[in-house]
Amino acid sequence: MTCRPAIFSMTPPAAGGVQITAKENRRILLTSRPVDLAGPDNFRIEQTSVPAVHDGTALVEIEMAALSAWQGMRTKDFKNFIRPFDIGELISCDTFGRVIDSRCDALPIGACVVGRQGWQDYALVTPEQVSIVPDAYTAEEWLTVLSSxxxxxxxxxxxxxxxxxxxxxxxxxxxxxxxxxxxxxxxxxxxxxxxxxxxxxxxxxxxxxxxxxxxxxxxxxxxxxxxxxxxxxxxxxxxxxxxxxxxxxxxxxxxxxxxxxxxxxxxxxxxxxxxxxxxxxxxxxxxxxxxxxxxxxxYKELYPWVIDRLGKLLRDGRLRMHNNLESGLEATPATLNAMLSGKYIGKVLVRYGEPDGTRV
Ligand SMILES: NC(=O)c1ccc[n+]([C@@H]2O[C@H](COP(=O)([O-])OP(=O)(O)OC[C@H]3O[C@@H](n4cnc5c(N)ncnc54)[C@H](OP(=O)(O)O)[C@@H]3O)[C@@H](O)[C@H]2O)c1
Missing domain, CATH: 3.40.50.720 (NAD(P)-binding Rossmann-like Domain)
Known part of the structure; x- marks a missing residue:
């Protein structure tokens, strides 16, 4: 999936923003802590309205999410380098999305962004919460070889x-x-x-x-x-x-x-x-x-350097990606459980939108 303008938007971009025709934003929240591996019983889906942009923010439509072992780790409450998810909290994860509405010069409509927007369809973001990424790489590349x-x-x-x-x-x-x-x-x-x-x-x-x-x-x-x-x-x-x-x-x-x-x-x-x-x-x-x-x-200050190095190795054919692309936000908890159980080879990604614009 390359970063093409508006491929997943609900409506084509128009001057000053898009009309959001979607009525809801699905969000997946933690409801209980697992004993061993997190799975569907530990989460619930909440349906809320799509957030409205205000000055200094932009609305991102999330297209793809990366599942990681640290998500399972954070569903449990133990001393760690990062705090556990709270009960009732939206599950965070690395995401790739597109700005579909904006009242923020730094985040123009159509920009592709990566961030930690998590298990939801749409996210209201500030410029500090996302990075605009060039379309030299695909969503899969941004979430795998060029990321963690x-x-x-x-x-x-x-x-x-x-x-x-x-x-x-x-x-x-x-x-x-x-x-x-x-x-x-x-x-x-x-x-x-x-x-x-x-x-x-x-x-x-x-x-x-x-x-x-x-x-x-x-x-x-x-x-x-x-x-x-x-x-x-x-x-x-x-x-x-x-x-x-x-x-x-x-x-x-x-x-x-x-x-x-x-x-x-x-x-x-x-x-x-x-x-x-x-x-x-x-x-x-x-x-x-x-x-x-x-x-x-x-090593955050080295991220641009390491992305450059990894991108060159990828384009030279010296590094290869091995990804599993699953479909559907609502299946994400079961997919995380399968990942933590060791059922996949390589990285697991979940697509929240189809190329025809439908949310899955
Ligand atoms: N320090 C950092 O900056 C950093 C950054 C990223 C990730 N990490 C850490 O790196 C680790 C791997 O993350 P990942 O996202 O790449 O996950 P992953 O390796 O893709 O998935 C977890 C794998 O762990 C293996 N596993 C499960 N239980 C095991 C056991 N008892 N003994 C041995 N292997 C077991 C399974 O593979 P098998 O089927 O082969 O057992 C499973 O596929 C995690 O601990 C994560 O937190 C650290």
């Missing part, structure tokens, strides 16, 4: 711990949204890449489609032995998205003076006891390894 999935490993490698040629790099959740780019960028850096994922389809994807040197199924008996065999000289760099037992198995194989990038904690976040995230530090200590905790939000 691509930016996270690029920034973690470039700012914290670089994979170098010949290094053994291990990536967990290697078939996931972030993990699939962590594998590709590690390969571009010349590392010997070992991906860990759950199930035969995912390991086949990591090995055959992404091109990792080895892919190991952490759910299969013999996982620890297979991992040790895939890393005969030890692990020089570990890109950790999951923590838990899988991380412990990787830590057992650390090479001397190796590096660990702590990027995500999926295993604990998805469990009924997310506060408990034990890891055996013995091997970190004995191998004199360095742990780097990484959070992309600490």
């Amino acid at each position: 999935p691509g930016q996270t490993p690029y920034l973690a490698y470039s700012q914290k711990a670089k994979p170098t040629p010949g290094d053994t790099l291990v990536v967990t959740s290697a078939a996931g949204a972030v993990g699939s780019y962590a594998v590709q960028l590690g390969l571009l850096a010349g590392a010997h890449v070992v991906g860990i994922a759950g199930g035969a389809d995912k390991t086949a994807f990591v090995r055959d489609t992404l091109g990792a040197h080895a892919a190991i199924d952490y759910r299969k008996p013999g996982f620890r032995q297979a991992l040790a065999e895939a890393c005969p000289d030890g692990v020089d760099l570990y890109f950790d998205l999951v923590g838990g037992d899988t991380a412990d198995a990787v830590l057992e194989n650390l090479a001397k003076r190796s590096h660990v990038l702590l990027v995500g904690r999926v295993a604990a976040n998805n469990s009924p006891t997310p506060e408990q995230d034990p890891a055996n530090m013995r091997h970190v200590w004995s191998q004199e390894a360095t742990i780097h905790a990484f959070n992309r939000y600490a």
Whole structure:
């Protein structure tokens, strides 16, 4: 989907704004906290009127939303780098949309914008809440390779711990949204890449489609032995998205003076006891390894630079997207549950509007 003028607008843009013919704005709110994985029982749909623009604001019609593991994490109430969603709060997520009405010079009608407008059809925004994006890239590209999935490993490698040629790099959740780019960028850096994922389809994807040197199924008996065999000289760099037992198995194989990038904690976040995230530090200590905790939000000033770098790699054909495009705002809670359950390979996106202008 490229950023074409008014493709999803309810009516064509006219001077001074559009006539909003839609009667309602669907919004999905949190109603209860899940024990393990968030799903349809934890949300409700509210129907409100489409907000009216006033001075300094613009109305955005949301076309596409990105589902992310952090959304599931924020439905639970535990100490974290970001506060949990409140009960009754609109669910936030990265979105791509178009300005369809405006009383704000900085947000002209027809502009394509990305932001955190969440699970709703329309959002009233100020210029600080969105970024206008050029139409050199599609909505899918803005929400994946150029956003958190691509930016996270690029920034973690470039700012914290670089994979170098010949290094053994291990990536967990290697078939996931972030993990699939962590594998590709590690390969571009010349590392010997070992991906860990759950199930035969995912390991086949990591090995055959992404091109990792080895892919190991952490759910299969013999996982620890297979991992040790895939890393005969030890692990020089570990890109950790999951923590838990899988991380412990990787830590057992650390090479001397190796590096660990702590990027995500999926295993604990998805469990009924997310506060408990034990890891055996013995091997970190004995191998004199360095742990780097990484959070992309600490590097906001580098976003334009990293978007430029990732965009070039994408256009050169050196990075590939692997997306699942689902349809329908109301199905989003079930889609999030399927994503958190590990049913998808790559990134999950949901389209809220069809090319003929209907909302779905
Ligand atoms: N630090 C940062 O700046 C930053 C930025 C973005 C994301 N993150 C974090 O990165 C992590 C991955 O996010 P994502 O959006 O790319 O999600 P994702 O990897 O696409 O999806 C989550 C995956 O986790 C795996 N998983 C679930 N339970 C597991 C377990 N017990 N052990 C091992 N793997 C398990 C599943 O894959 P399998 O089927 O392979 O198990 C599932 O597909 C999250 O923790 C997220 O919060 C951090």
